[in-house]
Amino acid sequence: MKPLRTLTLAACLVTGGAHASCGAAFCSASNDWLSLTQGVTQGWRVWGQLEYLKQDQLRAGTKKVSPAEITTHHEEIKTLNRNALLGLEYGFAPDWNIGLVLPYTNRAHLHIHNHMGTPIPEAWQFNEIGDARLKLRYQPVRRFGDGVSWNLQGGLKLPTGKTDGRNADGDVAERSVQPGSGTTDLLLGGGLAYAPVSLPGSLFSNLTLQTPLNEHDGFQPGWRTSVQAGWLVPVSGKLDLILQANLLHVGHDRGVNAEPDDSGRTEMAVVPGLAYAWSRNLSVYSQLELPVYQKVRGIQLTHDYAASIGLSLALN
Known part of the structure; x- marks a missing residue:
C-alpha cells in the first residue's frame, strides 16, 4: 500500500430531539484510522474539514x-x-503526537411553539466557535509481525463554545442546540490496523469513548461510544477508496435544563469515501455517511445522510 500521508476525520453524528433536545447535532471527532496504517508523522500538520448535516425527519424509536x-x-x-473544523497536530517524538481541533458552527434551527392553539415559528441561527478538543496519541513506530499496528488516544473536550445563545426575539435556545455543552469531557480511544498479504490495502478498527466530567448550568450531555471498522483499498497510484461501517451509541442528557426523555440514540451507518494524495505533503478527501439503522429515545429529528470534505497538509 502506498504512503498516503493524510489525516482523515469521521463525523460522529448525533441528532437532537423533536421535543426540546433538538440538536446537539454534530459532534466531529478524529477517527485516526488512517494514522493507524501510516504511523505518527514527525513535525507539524494542519488540516481543515467542511461538514454538512440536515436533520428534518422526525423519528420515534425506529x-x-x-x-x-x-x-x-x-x-x-x-x-x-x-x-x-481546523486542526493542528505535532509529532514531537517517534511514537507520540498531540493535536488540537477547533470547530466553527453554522447552525440553523426551526421549531413551532403552539401557544394556546396558535402556532408560532421560532428560529435560531448560530455562527459560533464550538467546543475545542485536545488529544494525545501514542502509536509505536515498530509494527508487529504480519503488518499489524495499533494506537491509544486520550484527551479532553473543552468548554469553549457558547451555551446561552439567543434568537432575534431574545429567547435562549435549548441547551442541546447550543454550539457548546459547557462541560469538560474525557476522550479515550484506541485502534488496530492490519495489512494482510492476501488483500490489497489495510483493514482497520477504532473504538472511542466520550464522557462528561461535570455538569454546567443544569445540563450534562449523554456519554457516547463509537466503533468504526473498514477497509482502505488502493485504487490507483494516488487514489484510495475507504469502505467503512460505524456504530454509535449516545446516552441521554441529564440535568434540570436537559430533556432526558428525548435524547440518546443508537445508529449504524455505512461511510464510503475517497482520499487522494495530491502531493507528498498534501492530501484531499471526502466522505458520505448513509445511516442504515437509527433508534432514538423519545421523539427526535434524524438525518438521511451527512457529507464532509477536507484537506491535510504536512509542514515538514
Whole structure:
C-alpha cells in the first residue's frame, strides 16, 4: 500500500430531539484510522474539514413520524448544520503526537411553539466557535509481525463554545442546540490496523469513548461510544477508496435544563469515501455517511445522510 500521508476525520453524528433536545447535532471527532496504517508523522500538520448535516425527519424509536402525530406544544421542524473544523497536530517524538481541533458552527434551527392553539415559528441561527478538543496519541513506530499496528488516544473536550445563545426575539435556545455543552469531557480511544498479504490495502478498527466530567448550568450531555471498522483499498497510484461501517451509541442528557426523555440514540451507518494524495505533503478527501439503522429515545429529528470534505497538509 502506498504512503498516503493524510489525516482523515469521521463525523460522529448525533441528532437532537423533536421535543426540546433538538440538536446537539454534530459532534466531529478524529477517527485516526488512517494514522493507524501510516504511523505518527514527525513535525507539524494542519488540516481543515467542511461538514454538512440536515436533520428534518422526525423519528420515534425506529419509526418515522410526521409533525401531525406530535401532540406536544413544541414541534421540531429542522436543524441544518454546516460546520468547519481546523486542526493542528505535532509529532514531537517517534511514537507520540498531540493535536488540537477547533470547530466553527453554522447552525440553523426551526421549531413551532403552539401557544394556546396558535402556532408560532421560532428560529435560531448560530455562527459560533464550538467546543475545542485536545488529544494525545501514542502509536509505536515498530509494527508487529504480519503488518499489524495499533494506537491509544486520550484527551479532553473543552468548554469553549457558547451555551446561552439567543434568537432575534431574545429567547435562549435549548441547551442541546447550543454550539457548546459547557462541560469538560474525557476522550479515550484506541485502534488496530492490519495489512494482510492476501488483500490489497489495510483493514482497520477504532473504538472511542466520550464522557462528561461535570455538569454546567443544569445540563450534562449523554456519554457516547463509537466503533468504526473498514477497509482502505488502493485504487490507483494516488487514489484510495475507504469502505467503512460505524456504530454509535449516545446516552441521554441529564440535568434540570436537559430533556432526558428525548435524547440518546443508537445508529449504524455505512461511510464510503475517497482520499487522494495530491502531493507528498498534501492530501484531499471526502466522505458520505448513509445511516442504515437509527433508534432514538423519545421523539427526535434524524438525518438521511451527512457529507464532509477536507484537506491535510504536512509542514515538514
